[in-house]
Amino acid sequence: GQQLNQSPQSMFIQEGEDVSMNCTSSSIFNTWLWYKQDPGEGPVLLIALYKAGELTSNGRLTAQFGITRKDSFLNISASIPSDVGIYFCAGAGTYKYIFGTGTRLKVLA
Amino acid sequence: DAMVIQNPRYQVTQFGKPVTLSCSQTLNHNVMYWYQQKSSQAPKLLFHYYDKDFNNEADTPDNFQSRRPNTSFCFLDIRSPGLGDAAMYLCATSRDGGGFTEAFFGQGTRLTVV
Numbered sequence: 725g726q727q728l729n730q731s732p733q734s735m736f737i738q739e740g741e742d743v744s745m746n747c748t749s750s751s752i753f754n755t756w757l758w759y760k761q762d763p764g765e766g767p768v769l770l771i772a773l774y775k776a777g778e779l780t781s782n783g784r785l786t787a788q789f790g791i792t793r794k795d796s797f798l799n800i801s802a803s804i805p806s807d808v809g810i811y812f813c814a815g816a817g818t819y820k821y822i823f824g825t826g827t828r829l830k831v832l833a
Numbered sequence: 834d835a836m837v838i839q840n841p842r843y844q845v846t847q848f849g850k851p852v853t854l855s856c857s858q859t860l861n862h863n864v865m866y867w868y869q870q871k872s873s874q875a876p877k878l879l880f881h882y883y884d885k886d887f888n889n890e891a892d893t894p895d896n897f898q899s900r901r902p903n904t905s906f907c908f909l910d911i912r913s914p915g916l917g918d919a920a921m922y923l924c925a926t927s928r929d930g931g932g933f934t935e936a937f938f939g940q941g942t943r944l945t946v947v
Contacts, residue, residue, distance in 0.1 A: 755932060755933055755934065755935070764943065766839075766923050766940045769935055810873070814936075816934070818932050819864065821927075823876050
């Protein structure tokens with residue numbers, strides 16, 4: 725099935741550092757979503773983006789909807805140990821949400 | 834408060850023995866989805882319901898079926914589970930399916946086939 729290209733695949737960072745990850749698609753989406761998934765749990769919605777060029781923040785998280793509608797990025801500022809997990813981008817299609825390949829984040833205290 | 838609730842959280846079933854997973858929602862959303870997620874992979878859509886209208890993804894095996902008796906509940910039936918069906922099964926809902934709204938996920942059911 726269709727997947728979005730997400731990078732990096734994984735990253736180790738020091739506590740307090742900023743993190744950036746991005747997601748690209750060959751298709752246009754009207755809505756981009758960012759989720760965090762902890763081990764053994766379902767994805768939890770972090771940020772939803774509805775307009776091309778939109779920049780939205782949620783606490784230490786900032787995400788942008790690319791102007792071409794084919795990409796998005798997520799930034800996490802001043803990372804803390806509980807930021808560890810897998811981050812997925814998702815594009816909202818008609819009656820489906822297409823997920824990126826995920827970015828596994830590990831934060832070193 | 835949990836808005837999409839899946840039961841059970843963990844299910845062990847025998848090879849070939851039918852199993853049913855359940856999902857309920859308090860959001861009154863029109864669309865409910867079932868996704869399969871294997872170890873550290875992206876969730877893969879199996880099918881969705883818009884109200885009572887069922888739509889199967891083209892590559893979803895016939896072994897997987899679903900029922901939605903009312904707005905709040907949706908079930909995933911696996912008729913003859915194989916070892917390859919061991920995975921996390923995720924239920925999700927969205928207000929509509931036009932691609933302009935967010936989806937909310939349940940906590941998932943981890944299925945083990947022995």
